[in-house]
Amino acid sequence: MEQIKTDICIIGAGSGGLSIAAGAVQMGARVVLIEGGEMGGDCLNAGCVPSKALIAAAKHAHAMTTGGPFGITPTTPQVDFGAVKDHVRRVIEGIAPVDSQERFEGLGVRVIRDWAKFDGPEAVIAGNHRITARRIVIATGSRPFVPPIPGVDSVPYLTNETIFAQRERPEHLIVIGGGPIGMEMAQAHRRLGCAVTVIEGAKAFGRDDPETAAVVLKKLRAEGVEVMEEAPVVRIGGTAGAIEVEIKDGRIVKGSHLLMAVGRQVSLDGLELEKAGVDYTRKGVTVGADLRSSNRKVYAVGDAAGGLQFTHVAGYHAGIVIRQMLFGLPSKASTAHIPWATYTDPELAQIGPTEAEARKQHGDAVQVVRFEYAENDRAQTEGKTEGLIKVMVLKGRPIGVSIAGAQAGELIGFWALAIAAKLKMSAIAGTVLPYPTLNEVSKRAAGAYFSPRLFDNPMVKRVVGLVQRFLP
Structure with a gap:
């Protein structure tokens, strides 16, 4: 059995594992990456990428049936389902080189294609290799959960x-x-x-x-x-x-x-975590805000960490553990600024608490402002008037946003920045955006927060009256 000593050993070549491997090796750390399945993990091969490729094909088919209001005669699309799946496969193949074994070996990562299991607090066995590492990262992701329904x-x-x-x-x-x-x-x-x-x-x-x-x-x-x-x-x-x-x-x-x-259920089978002294439940590895397990040498990221199951969370976790492992800097994960989206049509997006959650947490201190897509000029031109945005505001700052409508998954990014940077609603209301864009629903929602303070305030009207009377 080959004995390997390294700085960082990563189990799982999905979004989180690949991000850590690429960042760590390019900053001088020795890295071993272990993957028993496909490089790129679930997101590339069976999740985000193929699903969005299929949705894109479906949108083209749907567009052929809905042109009437625009003066385009609707027609029934002839769908070649096999060709649709060819499109899905081509998209995967187009992205795969970025996540490939060849690319990571070119960066200097030692890639081992086998299943891993622990062999002590700081050792992992994968095939005919025994890896001893200063730090170990569990980035094994998750798989579909099939409930035990009779039959x-x-x-x-x-x-x-x-x-x-x-x-x-x-x-x-x-x-x-x-x-x-x-x-x-x-x-x-x-x-x-x-x-x-x-x-x-x-x-x-x-x-x-x-x-x-x-x-x-x-x-x-x-x-x-x-x-x-x-x-x-x-x-x-x-x-x-x-x-x-x-x-x-x-x-x-x-x-x-x-x-x-x-x-989905976290993929921890076969890791023999007990040998490493790593605590876990069916939800994932038990970690603190620093993503460290009960074994301080072992971290867990992404789905394996038992929290939000999104690809972008795994990427975010990668930055948290890199700062600790490479630079010894304290770093903790939070969920307050993590958005998510569902790519139906219209799309659905959320960051922070919903209205009900915000009111439960903060009571009447929370103000909810909203704006309808139907009042947005770009939505009117596109015929995408279904939808709305709701912003939960606490002490002048947004803490949660719910959006249903066209490009909600894109629009939520505006609010992800605002919440992460702790911006006030005044900063959002003061942002100048190109016209006409759907993003104006965000600015108009921020404007709706200030409207009662300006237009329904007797003091404001008295001040304006005095200024108009005495202004030269």
Whole structure:
């Protein structure tokens, strides 16, 4: 067995692991990167990238049916489902070189393609290699969670890891799970010509603001996606091409294909964390704000750290641990400035607490301001008037933002900066933006915060009156 000594050993070549490896090796650290699966992790191969590529194809198909209001005669698109999946594969292949083993070896990283397990507090075994490291990072990500529903093992089902290889168009796709993955895939497949039924045991978009979620749900239902809420599944049966899903109230949903999209579970299997003295639960490795585990030499980032499960969080965590491991600087992770988005049409985005959460935390001290997309000129020109922005303000600063509407995933970045930099609403209201842009909904929301203070304030009117009377 080859013995390797290094500064940093990283388990997992997804977003977090790759970011740490690239940063650390280019700043002079010795780095070993271990990956038993595909370089790039879930995001590149089975998550963010392929799903957005599929959504893009679905948007093109949908555009062909909705040109009437613009004077363009609608037509029924001829969808080659296999060719759509070719597009998805090309997108993955276009990005893959950035995450490839060859690139990282070119940077000076020792890449080992095998599964890892701990062999002590500061040692890892991967294949025929035993790596001893000063610091070890667990960046193993997560995988689809398949709940133990009676009958689930008796029928074929898809997850986000397998659906992008499906080259034949499903006649009727049943989606169990009304979260971001389930709803994105539901709308995309509906636009590509599939009948789609979403079954959610609680509320669809359950972690988002109910008011903004309702905007998206209304659109999906209008496009023909059947969304069943408060519908726990009690049994799955049937055969390939003829799936049956039974709801608790006795209803039976029949379809040709089944997609399980009820959530994700952290991938810690086989690591033998006990040998390293690393505490963990089913939610992930137990870490502090500094992302260190019970073994101070071992960190966890991204999904493995048991918090928000987003690619950009893994990248953010990478910066936190690099500052500590390479420079010995104290650094702690926070979630207050972390946004997320669901790429349905219209999109749904959130940062910080929702209105209900903010009021629960801060009571009447919170002021909620809002602005409708229908009052934005660019939204009018594009025919994208469905949606709104809500901003939760505490002591003159935004603490949370909910957006439903066109390009919400882009617009939330404006507020991510504002919250991270602790900007006041006055800074946002004073920002000059090009006209006409959708981003003006953010500025107008900030303006709505000041409107009552200016236009409904008797003192302001008296001051203005005096100035007008005496100003030379």
